Amino acid sequence: MTAGDAAALAHARILQVIRAIPRGQVLGYGEVAGRAGLPGRARLVARLLAGNDDPDLPWHRVVRTDGRIALPEGSPGWCEQSQRLRAEGVAVEKGRVKRAPRVNDLDVQIWGPG
DNA sequence: AATTTGACCCGTC
């Protein structure tokens, strides 16, 4: 297979993971990449969202690991993302999502939150 | 072919 095919496959896997994020829940870029079988490719996920044109893709459910929205504060995308998240019942405060993204993280499962 | 760029992440302070 060519490099281009591999890239297309990776893109498809990432999109699939994002589409699988349940309503009202958020995921970090790195975690999306991990679930797609591409550890360390968080920036690739970001690239995809930046160039994404699919209106059905729940891109707004992807945030940074610290819970913050990745776009520059005040930008149109920033506003839209906070709005969409709030519409799903997610608490967003000054561009930051309250609930921590790492839900299935090993540490959290063993030690619990906090 | 080298450099820059970006919707990133982590450890440390």
Added chain:
DNA sequence: AGACGGGCCAAAT
């Protein structure tokens, strides 16, 4: 919580 430095990787210059 916030600031800094270093690392990361693919695509665009």
